[in-house]
Amino acid sequence: MDEWSAGAAYERYVGRWSRRVAAAFVDSTVVPPGAHWLDVGCGTGALTAAVLAADEPASVVGVDAAAPFVAYARRRVADPRATFAVADARALPVADRRFDAVVSGLALNFVPEPARAVAEWRRAAKPGAVVAAYVWDYADGMELMRWFWDAAAVLDPAVAELDEGRRFPLCRPDPLSRLWTDAGLTGVVVRAIQVPTAFAGFDDYWSPFLGGQGPAPGYAARLPEDHLRALRDLLQARLPIAADGSITLTARAWAVRGSVARR
Structure with missing residues (x-):
């Protein structure tokens, strides 16, 4: 099982990069000022913070299944317009047709029954509202993870079963587009968001994999010391x-972005 219990370790591993993607995503998600937003799978609060910084929302509700991440987000995002709660993405504790925008960042592939989740997000969205999400391109474009798993597979071919590129076939344009269309959303489009990830040195790249948060660090945490050292040297x-x-x-x-049809 993937571990999601330490917000600071997650931030060092991938949160610092997810903030850049969140800002680009919000810039491209056209929602008028004064809107009410729902951030599903809010994690440590990167997307909520980006919405607050860029879009002048009336409110943002962030929900996540991981209580430690929700607690971290509450501490991190000190804005009276933001509230956070522990909740399942497939069973949101919100009223029907409540939000002008329902968004999710880097979370959908970790949710069991993604079609059920997106249907629930549509339920929470007003007619005309935006429903949008983004996920890492694990198969090709998320290079810091791609280098890790490719090296890990050289030392242990069985690791292919753990590689996010293989585990999450949803994280490609066609499956995402079908998921949104099948949920009854209209005007569905998928686009790429790419950001640089610059590391000061090898330790800046490697040490976040030792924090245990997420699939790759979780795999590293279970390795015997000699195997871990061999993986480090190969990388x-x-x-x-x-x-x-x-x-x-x-x-x-x-x-991926779509809209709820107006009645």
Whole structure:
């Protein structure tokens, strides 16, 4: 099972990059000022913070199934317009047709029964509201994870079963588009969001994998010391490390957007 219990460790691993994607996503999600937003799978609050910073919302409700992440988000996002609650993405504790925008960042692929989840998000959205989400392109475009899993597979071919690129076939344009269309959403579009992920040195890249949060760090946490050391050495040999020791990669997410038909 994937571990989601330490907000600070998650932030160091991928949260610092998810904030950049969240800002780009909000910029492209056209919602008028004064709107009421629902952030499903809010995690440590990156998307909620981006909405508050850019879109002048009346309110943002963030929900997540992981209580430690909700607690972290409450501490991090000090804005009276934001409230947070522990809730299942498939059974939201909100009224029908309540929100002008229902959004989700980097969470949908971890939700069992994603079709049920998106149907629930549509239920919570007003007629004419935006329903949108984004997920990492685990198969190709999320390079910091791709380098990790490719090196891990050299040392242990069985690791392919744990690789997010294989585990989450939903995280591609066609499956995301079908999921939104099947939920009855209209004007469905999918686009790429790509941001740079620059590391000061190898330790800046490697040490976040030791925090235990998410599939790759969870795998690293279970390795014997000698295997972990071999994986570290292989990654250090393979990564595109510049002469000054820095590492420049990119992270791509797929964003899907649709609207609830007006009655």
